[in-house]
Amino acid sequence: MAVQSEPVRVQSPKRAAGDALNSGRPFAGPSLLSRSAPYLLLLPAILATLALLGWPLVKTFELSFQNLNKRQLILHLTEWNGFANYTDQLTSSEFWHTTGRTIAFTAVNVVLIMGGGTLVGLLLNRLGKKMRILLQAALMLAWAMPIVAAATVFSWLFDSRFGVVNWVLDQLGWHDMADYNWYSSQTGTFFVIVLLIVWQSIPFVAFNMYAGLTTIPAELYEAARMDGAGAWRIFRWVVFPSLKPFFLSTTFLEIIWVFKSFAQILAVNAGGPQGLTQTLPFYAYIQGTGNQHYGIGATIAVLTILMLVVLMAYYFRIILKQEDEL
Amino acid sequence: MKRQLIAAVGVAAMVVGVAACGSSAKSGGSTGAAKYDGKTVTAWLMSGSAPQAWQDGVKADFESQYPGAKLNIQIQKWDGIGAKVTTGLSDNSVDVLEVGNTQTTGYAATGGLLDLTSSKADLGGNDWAANLNASSVLDGKQYAAPWYFTNRVVIYNKALWTKAGITGTPKTLDEFYGDLDKLKATAGVSQAMYMPGQEWYTYFGLLAGIGGQIAKQTGSTWAGNLESPEAKTAFQTFQKLQSYSNAPKDKDEATPEQTTVFAKGDVGAMIGLGWEAPAPADMPTSNVGFFALPGTTADKPSGVFLGGSNLAIAQDTKNPDLAKGLLKIMMSDKYEGQMAATGLVPNKTSLDSLATTPFAQAAIPASANGATTPNTPNWSNVENTPNPIKDFLAAVLQGADYDATAKKYDATMTQLLGQKQ
Structure with a gap:
């Protein structure tokens, strides 16, 4: 923000x-x-x-209720066209394809971020001081890296001819991968984008998780261990209930951040190949700024906001319910 | 204070001008100075278009012909230019502007460009080459003046060709394929030709050269035409040429810049523009040769995509007379000749002889067989990222079925070409 x-x-x-x-x-x-x-x-x-x-x-x-293209902008015309932009989008198969793709993309990212972030957070809590500071510094660097710089580095790492990733895979024996083009397929491109986003998002979750863990009194763990609980059961019955508000708020924050991620998609492969990695914010950009159909771009943006509002309503409901309980 | 100084200088210049040649001034005496005093004409030129000497000359000529008036030349970047031109035309921040030839009709249709039909003859328009002027005309009206054009030729590494035992340049496509085969078998050649799969300009040229159209017009609607037999034939040639390259099939000539690849010295040839030839520091000029991509028969080279720029005047300009005066200077044989001398195709065939660089000698004969993109206001929608033609080429080169893919991308093109204005 x-x-x-x-x-x-x-x-x-x-x-x-x-x-x-x-x-x-x-x-x-x-x-x-x-x-x-x-x-x-x-x-x-x-x-x-x-x-x-x-x-x-x-x-x-x-x-979003106007027909606003370069003509209207140059001639200073205002052409209201009611819900035409909305009906156009809501009946467009491309819009729904993109929406479905965005939801799946968000789900995959958030699951990986929350899973990975939680594990790193637990690790931070268990490490000795020196290693913890080292890990925290590494996380901080990943988090502080500007998105466009990170995306550029990633697109070079995965370059088909000069990329380190292909070179390593080749050295390890996967010789098919020597000239593999990650950007020629939807899965390959998404793999790179997801890896980039997850890598940059894990630090936030891990730091919050670690901060939360320090508030759990050591006696609780001891008591659980006395009762014969293993690592998983301690997590399930001690850590998770104590940190439930943390998991909720972080998950929702990550959903919002991933849902609206734009720079990564633009910088890695510009929505390619063949537009198969376009998500809603990118689609709005292409329609609005790229093709100079500003009205349509605004409509897609409003629809995106509405989707997020519905998600957020659910989140606030849970939060309010919890506060009532407290 | 400053204003007075400018006025004084303007009057002085005027007096000198009048004294030097009594009758040449367009508007007589001190009234002329007052008329142009403090007026500024803003011109947008694209980066890399006009040499500095051209800009300086135009500025000097303009300011002496219109005493008191100033010319402010601003250089714009191509990246994101569409939105910038829209803003410039909307808020009146530009008077004379360079518009890419594939975007001109789009802006003409917005009503943002001044109708120049009545000034065409005065600008020298009666001598403009018809195929170069096509993109400046919409519905019979002249909305811009054709400025310069260029087209792609084969740029080749002479040392490698000699090493491969090739003497002379090919006259037909089959001879060219033969040469590329020889290059492929030569030690020290990493690839016979560098040609990325999304280099759609070459595909467009091949298609235009055999009389095909990338999009066809029925009545007032345009539709994608990749399904046509001509488009398929042109694609087969394109695919054959591309098969001599290790370049990525899903990238265009700008990623990586093909000129940097060619400059390494182990690539036999590439298809590119004059400025893409390696700088003398990277490869000696004597080692770089140019020839037009040959056609199926020796009498005619393959078709080419005519890229280039037009100059237009903003509809809302506060100084239409000054803007037209500036355009006339820019269009004069003197300055058009300077553009030709840098190796570009000028708007009049009578100036072709001024284009004497080795690149221009290869490019100009091919330009006669060149075509510009379809003359419809929505064409720029197709060229905006994601360009469906590029995606189409990448998909089919990577093994997708031609007919099914062509059908899919024809639908995309039809939709883009039919979008509401």
């Missing part, structure tokens, strides 16, 4: 002294200013969100 509000440092020395008396509690005193302080503090963040996210969103929604 690109929106970050400026840290707000307010309060003149005089006021700070007054507040100290109230020891930070939201007090129902006479001052209007102190009562509205929380809202004032929230204001910059809300304004930034509205300006940078809300307004473009409203515009995108508006555009």
Whole structure:
């Protein structure tokens, strides 16, 4: 998320002294200013969100009901065409193919990320100090690497003639792989993209997992072990229940991030071969910016947002239910 | 202050101009200076198009012919140019612009380009070669002026050809195949020819050369035409040529840049544009030869894709007269001749003789047998990534069935060509 509000440092020395008396509690005193302080503090963040996210969103929604191509843009025409863009997309087999592909792509990535991230998190918890710092540094580097740089490196690693991967496979005895073209098939290209995304996403899950694990008291493990539980049962009955909120929120965050991943798909093989690795955000880009059908691009974007909203609604339902239980 | 200074310089230049040749000034005396004073014409040229000397010359001539007016030449990159031109035409930030010939009708149809029909004769349009002017015309109206063209030829490594025992250049495709076979059998040759499978320009040229069309028009609708027998015949030639290459079948000539592959010195030949010939630092000029891709018979080379650029004026320009004046200077034989001298095909055949580089001598005879892309506003949809022709070539070269694949991509092309404006 690109929106970050400026840290707000307010309060003149005089006021700070007054507040100290109230020891930070939201007090129902006479001052209007102190009562509205929380809202004032929230204001910059809300304004930034509205300006940078809300307004473009409203515009995108508006555009999705227009026939807006380069002609309309150049001549400054506004051509409303009702739900035509929506009916076109919802009856287009290409749109549904792309949607199905995006869902499958997201599922595969998220399962691998959550699985791999959890295992690395558990490993971090068990390692000695030196090795842990080493592993954390490695994870940090993978996470900090700019996406386009990472994608470029990956596309070179998997290059058919000069790539290290093919060279290694050849040396290991798979001589068929010496000149294998990973980008000539849908599975090959997806393999590279998925590997790239999983590699860059595991650190986030692993760090959160490790942070969560440090909050579980050692006695719980001991008690479980006394009862004769093995590694799997400890995970299932001690770790998982304690960290359920973590698993939920991380999974949903990863779903959103993977669903909307774009740069990786563009940089690795530009949606190829034959458009077989296009996902919804990429499809919206091709239709909107590439072909200059901005209305259609906006429609696909709105439909993508709707899908994510449905997913998120489910997530918030679970979160709210949990908070009720607590 | 600055404004006054500019005005003063403008008046001074005007006075000198008037003094030097009393009657040459278009608009007399100080009123002329006031007329153009402070006006700026912005021209967008694409990177790599016009040599610096050409730009400097045009600027000097323009500013002396229209005292007080300024010419601001901005160089644009090809990557993502479509959206940029749309924005430029929309917010009035450009007056005269270079438009790729395959994109011109698309922009003409948007209403963003000024109708130049009445100025055509004044710009020298009566002498423009018909096949080069085709892309500037939509529904009988002239929306741009053809600027320069170029087409691909075979670029070959003379040392390797000599080593393979080949004397002279081939006159027919069969002779060319024979030469490539010899090259293949020569030590030190990694591949007889470098030709990636998505190099669709060569395929387009082969198809145009045998009288075929990549898309056909019925009434007002266009449809993909890869299923036609001509398209299949052209593909067979393309496939045969490609079989002499180890280049990837699913990449185009830009990934990797084929010129870097050829410059290594172990590749017999490639099909490319003049600027793709290796720089003298990479390979001595004397070692690089050019010939037009031969045809099935010796009397006619294979067809070629005519790439190139037109110059157009924005419909919303604030200074249409200045923009037309600039266009006239750019179109003059003086500057068109300078383009020809760099090895490009000029818009008038009378200037062809100025194109004397070895590349141009091979390219110009083939350009007579060249064609531009179908003249429909939606054509640029096809060339946008993902270009269905490229995907089609890659798929069939990698073993997909021709007829079924052609049918699939014809449907894609038909859909792209029929999209709403």
